[in-house]
Amino acid sequence: MFRAGIKNNRLSPGRSHMDESEPVNYRKFSDNDLGSCRKLWEQLTIAHRAIYDDPSIGGPDPGKFFDEHLEKIGTENIWIAEMDGQVKGLMGLEIGEEEITIEPLVIAQSQRGKGIGRGFMEIAIQEAKNRNATFLSVKPVARNLSALRFFSMNGMTTVGHVELFMDLKNREWKDGLRLHDMDLKY
Template identity: 35%
Template sequence: MHIRQANLKDIEEIAVLFNHYRMFYDQPSNVQAAKKFMKERLEYEDSIIYIAVYKGRAVGLMQLYPTFSSISVKRAYILNDLYVVEEARGKGIGQQLMEKAIQFSKDKDASYITLTTAVINTTAKRLYERNGFKKETEFDTYNYSFI
């Protein structure tokens, strides 16, 4: 198992993983849109993408988006995407991706990492809680959606 920061050479594998991630959240399959989106993230350097390789195959990805905390006057990160292909689950890959996200954020002196997951995604919630993430109870979150 090897986890490393992704680059443009990884775009084909990242696009397939990201497409599967989106399908997990009931989005229609669209590898071309996934490829375009992820390529832009890498070219514009506006996210940090890690890829997990197991037995020579890309089996997982994790994407962090930088943001800022006005209150702590520090950088923060949004862990927006964490995905492991179904046949590679249960091997600790999600845990290693989570550890990478936490270490990367600590190394950047971030004040926090935030994430959102589906209410029914109990497996992911167990992973997050096992790694010290707490369910938000102090603030209400609101979204204004254009889709």
């Protein structure tokens, strides 16, 4: 178990980054976390449905996609944030040869803005350094402005890959993304 706190934007073991009445413990995933993690994944899916105004995202049982993700990356690469024995966040790390990708980082809606995500970021950075990775990356959906702001504020400011596609169903997209003098929709 890893108990952490933020001090000068650095984790300090044994301290909480919340007030002392609400310590956050960071630890690896256990089988007992499956139900709670599925619920967090569902929250993420529901947010994506709202962002894109598409109720079909995630299908009828979005929680099952957590199971598939867990199988893909392995239980050893899932971190949990808990408070008072309750799961309040999860972070997965996809491990590559030179790159580690954060996928996903989900904080319970009621706990956002309290520093749990920063604690996860410090863990991800340390894990990447421990594995001698060249890059730590994340791939939030383009309309998830709160995620983009969070990751940018936490040092992820270099763009490496851009995914472009053509919507063959001609849905409505937002204007306002500019890259290399190109106006793009998102």
